Amino acid sequence: MTAAGAFDDWTRTVQAYVEQALERALPAAGAEPRKLHEAMRYTVLGGGKRVRPLLVFAAGALFGADAGALARVAAAVEMIHVYSLVHDDMPCMDDDDLRRGKPTLHVAYDEATALLAGDALQAQAFAVLSEAGDIAPARQLAMVRLLALAAGPAGMCGGQAIDLDSVGQSLTLDQLEQMHQLKTGALLRAAVVLGALAGAELPAHELAALETYSNAIGLAFQVVDDVLDATADSATLGKTAGKDAAANKPTYVSILGLEPSRELAEKLRCEAHQALAPFGDKALRLRELADLIVQRKA
Amino acid sequence: MTAAGAFDDWTRTVQAYVEQALERALPAAGAEPRKLHEAMRYTVLGGGKRVRPLLVFAAGALFGADAGALARVAAAVEMIHVYSLVHDDMPCMDDDDLRRGKPTLHVAYDEATALLAGDALQAQAFAVLSEAGDIAPARQLAMVRLLALAAGPAGMCGGQAIDLDSVGQSLTLDQLEQMHQLKTGALLRAAVVLGALAGAELPAHELAALETYSNAIGLAFQVVDDVLDATADSATLGKTAGKDAAANKPTYVSILGLEPSRELAEKLRCEAHQALAPFGDKALRLRELADLIVQRKA
Numbered sequence: 181m182t183a184a185g186a187f188d189d190w191t192r193t194v195q196a197y198v199e200q201a202l203e204r205a206l207p208a209a210g211a212e213p214r215k216l217h218e219a220m221r222y223t224v225l226g227g228g229k230r231v232r233p234l235l236v237f238a239a240g241a242l243f244g245a246d247a248g249a250l251a252r253v254a255a256a257v258e259m260i261h262v263y264s265l266v267h268d269d270m271p272c273m274d275d276d277d278l279r280r281g282k283p284t285l286h287v288a289y290d291e292a293t294a295l296l297a298g299d300a301l302q303a304q305a306f307a308v309l310s311e312a313g314d315i316a317p318a319r320q321l322a323m324v325r326l327l328a329l330a331a332g333p334a335g336m337c338g339g340q341a342i343d344l345d346s347v348g349q350s351l352t353l354d355q356l357e358q359m360h361q362l363k364t365g366a367l368l369r370a371a372v373v374l375g376a377l378a379g380a381e382l383p384a385h386e387l388a389a390l391e392t393y394s395n396a397i398g399l400a401f402q403v404v405d406d407v408l409d410a411t412a413d414s415a416t417l418g419k420t421a422g423k424d425a426a427a428n429k430p431t432y433v434s435i436l437g438l439e440p441s442r443e444l445a446e447k448l449r450c451e452a453h454q455a456l457a458p459f460g461d462k463a464l465r466l467r468e469l470a471d472l473i474v475q476r477k478a
Numbered sequence: 479m480t481a482a483g484a485f486d487d488w489t490r491t492v493q494a495y496v497e498q499a500l501e502r503a504l505p506a507a508g509a510e511p512r513k514l515h516e517a518m519r520y521t522v523l524g525g526g527k528r529v530r531p532l533l534v535f536a537a538g539a540l541f542g543a544d545a546g547a548l549a550r551v552a553a554a555v556e557m558i559h560v561y562s563l564v565h566d567d568m569p570c571m572d573d574d575d576l577r578r579g580k581p582t583l584h585v586a587y588d589e590a591t592a593l594l595a596g597d598a599l600q601a602q603a604f605a606v607l608s609e610a611g612d613i614a615p616a617r618q619l620a621m622v623r624l625l626a627l628a629a630g631p632a633g634m635c636g637g638q639a640i641d642l643d644s645v646g647q648s649l650t651l652d653q654l655e656q657m658h659q660l661k662t663g664a665l666l667r668a669a670v671v672l673g674a675l676a677g678a679e680l681p682a683h684e685l686a687a688l689e690t691y692s693n694a695i696g697l698a699f700q701v702v703d704d705v706l707d708a709t710a711d712s713a714t715l716g717k718t719a720g721k722d723a724a725a726n727k728p729t730y731v732s733i734l735g736l737e738p739s740r741e742l743a744e745k746l747r748c749e750a751h752q753a754l755a756p757f758g759d760k761a762l763r764l765r766e767l768a769d770l771i772v773q774r775k776a
Contacts, residue, residue, distance in 0.1 A: 207631045216631055216639035267597060272589035291570035292642055295593070296635055299565060299600065303630030306604045310623035317615035324622055325608035332601030333505045333514055337594055341514035344590055 187468045191234060194254075198233040199225065201251035202258060205308045219289050219297040220304075224262050227280035231401075231473065232257045232367065236375035238465035239390065243379025249315055253323070253378050256309035257371045260331050263301035264367075266294050268340065274423070281418035302331070315378060323377050330370035339363025343429070351430040357399060365398030372466075385458075392455035393466065400448035401473050406431040407441050408478065416478050449474040485766045489532060492552075496531040497523065499549035500556060503606045517587050517595040518602075522560050525578035529699075529771065530555045530665065534673035536763035537688065541677025544612055551621070551676050554607035555669045558629050561599035562665075564592050566638065572721070579716035600629070613676060621675050628668035637661025641727070649728040655697060663696030670764075683756075690753035691764065698746035699771050704729040705739050706776065714776050747772040 202224055207217040233254035240250040269276040269284040270291060277287050286294035309324050329335055339362025346359060372394045376382055382390070406424065410433045414421045424431045432441040452470035456463040500522055505515040531552035538548040567574040567582040568589060575585050584592035607622050627633055637660025644657065670692045674680055680688070704722065708731045712719045722729045730739040750768035754761040 207636075213631075213636050213639035213643065215643065216636060220631065264597075267593055270593065272593060293639075295565055295568065295570060296639055296642070299562075299596070300631040300635035300639075302597065302600050303626050303633075303635060307623055307626035307630055310608075310619050310626060312616070312619065312623075317619050318610070321608050321610065321615050321619050321622070324619070325605055325610075328601050328603075328605035328608060332605055333511075333518065333598040335601075337598035337601060338505075338511050338514060341511035341591075341594055344594070345511065345513065 183468075187465070187472075190465060191472075194234055194237045195230050197247070197251055198230055198237075198254045198258065201255040205252075205255045205259070205304060207304075215289065215293060216296060216300060219285055219293045220301055222282075222288060223266055223285045223297065224259065224301065227282065228258075228262070229476075230254075230258065231469070232261055232371040234469055235368065235371040235397075235466070236378070238463075238469055239372045239375030240378050241465055242459055242462050243376050243382075245375065245379030246314055249313055249378045250375060252308050252311060252313065253374045254371075256305040256327060257367065257374065259301045259305035259308070260327065260336070261367060263298040263305070264331075264336055264340070266298040266301070270294055273340075273344070274427075276420055276423070278414065278419050305331075319377060319381060323374050326374060326377075327370055330366040335362055335366030335370075336364075339366065346430055348428050349430065351435070353435055356430055356432065356435060360399060360402040361395065364402055365395060368398040368401065369394035389455050389458055393452050393470070396448045396452040396455065397470050397473050400445050400452065400470070403432045403441050403445045403448065404474055404476065406433045407438065407445065408476075409433075410438065412478065418478060445474045481766075485763070485770075488763060489770075492532055492535045493528050495545070495549055496528055496535075496552045496556065499553040503550075503553045503557070503602060505602075513587065513591060514594060514598060517583055517591045518599055520580075520586060521564055521583045521595060522557065522599065525580065526556075526560070527774075528552075528556065529767070530559055530669040532767055533666065533669040533695075533764070534676070536761075536767055537670045537673030538676050539763055540757055540760050541674050541680075543673065543677030547611055547613055547676045548673060550606050550609060550611065551672045552669075554603040554625060555665065555672065557599045557603035557606070558625065558634070559665055561596040561603070562629075562634055562638070564596040564599070568592055571638075571642070572725070574718055574721070576712065577717050603629075617675060617679060621672050624672060624675075625668055628664040633660055633664030633668075634662075637664065644728055646726050647728065649733070651733055654728055654730065654733060658697060658700040659693065662700055663693060666696040666699065667692035687753050687756055691750050691768070694746045694750040694753065695768050695771050698743050698750065698768070701730045701739050701743045701746065702772055702774065704731045705736065705743065706774075707731075708736060710776065716776060743772045 206221050206224060209218055209221055211217060236254040236257060237250050265279060266285045268274050269279055270286050276284055309327055339359055342359040343363055372390050376390055409421060409424050412421055449470050453467055456466055504519050504522060507516055507519055509515060534552040534555060535548050563577060564583045566572050567577055568584050574582055607625055637657050640657040641661055670688050674688055707719060707722050710719055747768050751765055754764055
């Protein structure tokens with residue numbers, strides 16, 4: 181089998197396994213309050229590239245983490261990610277109608293249900309991550325705290341707040357980078373580190389290497405998002421294309437231009453690879469995920 | 479000093495101590511993103527009766543819990559409570575302008591900031607509760623899970639969803655009770671049990687006694703809320719009075735009538751007292767809090 185074939189097989193296997201974990205972690209569709217449960221399931225199940233779960237499993241492979249533990253970690257991180265999309269899409273935020281090729285939750289249901297389903301998903305993420313299992317309790321507690329900090333005002337919510345304030349502003353490249361390191365970077369970093377911690381306590385130098393990798397792919401992810409937003413169509417993206425320019429939001433493309441943005445993404449991909457050097461062959465999947473993030477078309 | 483004087487002193491001491499814990503648990507006002515941080519502080523600090531923190535401390539007293547641990551637990555529970563108020567007050571939910579005598583967060587700031595500040599408060603609650611301290615890690619992990627379950631679809635968010643669906647419906651008394659056991663009861667129960675767990679692992683019969691107490695005061699809290707909503711004015715309540723009737727929401731007063739609702743509250747107060755009998759004098763503050771909940775005027 182080719183390397184690409186093996187990677188594709190691995191991603192499909194992880195995606196299917198995570199889908200099952202999400203299915204188990206979500207409240208049953210038939211139970212009351214039915215509308216809330218259905219809304220949670222509508223937005224979480226059956227869609228998305230599952231980049232964060234793939235990072236969780238790839239990082240877990242470095243430290244021999246148990247697949248069941250990784251599935252719970254991946255489900256928790258993905259539920260935080262999905263709730264943030266649901267709330268970001270609401271009329272008072274980005275007001276978007278299309279996500280993962282489907283109507284957004286407040287369009288398919290209503291705003292109150294979208295607000296509540298997002299809130300419930302965040303709570304459920306912490307319920308799943310704090311479920312007793314095989315991880316040493318003190319380490320698992322540190323993992324809960326790491327996810328909470330990545331999701332909160334010093335992480336994802338903080339980045340989203342800076343993003344809101346930046347509409348119509350001219351940001352420097354540093355300010356743009358800082359915003360994305362919080363808005364999307366914090367949760368991607370959490371996915372990598374939590375995956376690793378599901379396997380073992382990390383020595384400081386290995387934690388630092390994983391953080392360098394995570395920062396590089398986090399930025400690359402956003403640079404590529406901006407390139408795709410400027411060049412792809414909505415059908416390919418599964419979400420509204422060109423909306424950053426329409427909203428007068430600063431992007432890598434608007435600050436650097438298209439070709440330099442592509443070059444930056446490639447440079448970040450190389451940085452990510454270099455950071456993984458100490459892990460040798462065990463980091464194969466993390467390297468391939470860096471490639472996937474930079475080379476994706478949607 | 480009279481018993482009432484001693485209780486008032488105790489509540490003021492706990493409230494001041496919890497205020498400091500909340501102050502520490504919130505991001506600094508001067509740091510970026512400033513608007514998000516200010517919004518979180520606006521809505522959390524300097525207001526509210528702090529019923530849930532008082533329950534945390536009163537229950538902690540039964541098992542000799544450390545004051546620092548209780549303060550973190552109380553701050554976490556209160557942040558969950560406050561975030562739920564912020565989101566409930568938004569235009570797509572109850573659309574309320576007044577809370578704790580101040581403009582609600584989306585009125586004082588804007589809807590996007592209210593949405594985001596609520597999300598950030600929920601994350602911060604779990605960050606505070608998972609901070610490493612003196613509690614045995616396995617027990618602390620169970621406490622995180624307990625709060626997450628109380629806040630999620632099987633708790634507060636689930637109750638809120640039932641509430642949304644109930645507007646204009648005629649509920650039976652059982653259905654109304656089930657809604658409130660989730661919407662407000664789950665978090666009140668969590669406050670009591672988490673306060674106790676901050677001190678020690680609970681034997682099953684003591685946990686059961688605390689749950690009976692919590693269920694009684696949780697329902698009493700709601701019955702009294704409904705009585706006050708029907709009888710007090712907005713200035714006294716610090717929130718919009720008469721809004722349940724205006725929204726055509728089923729309440730204890732609309733189902734039972736005013737005087738039977740008052741009698742039910744008194745009956746629940748007695749049940750709460752009875753449940754505490756096994757704890758003897760140590761449960762004094764929990765008994766007084768049951769009285770406070772039933773006899774409050776706002």
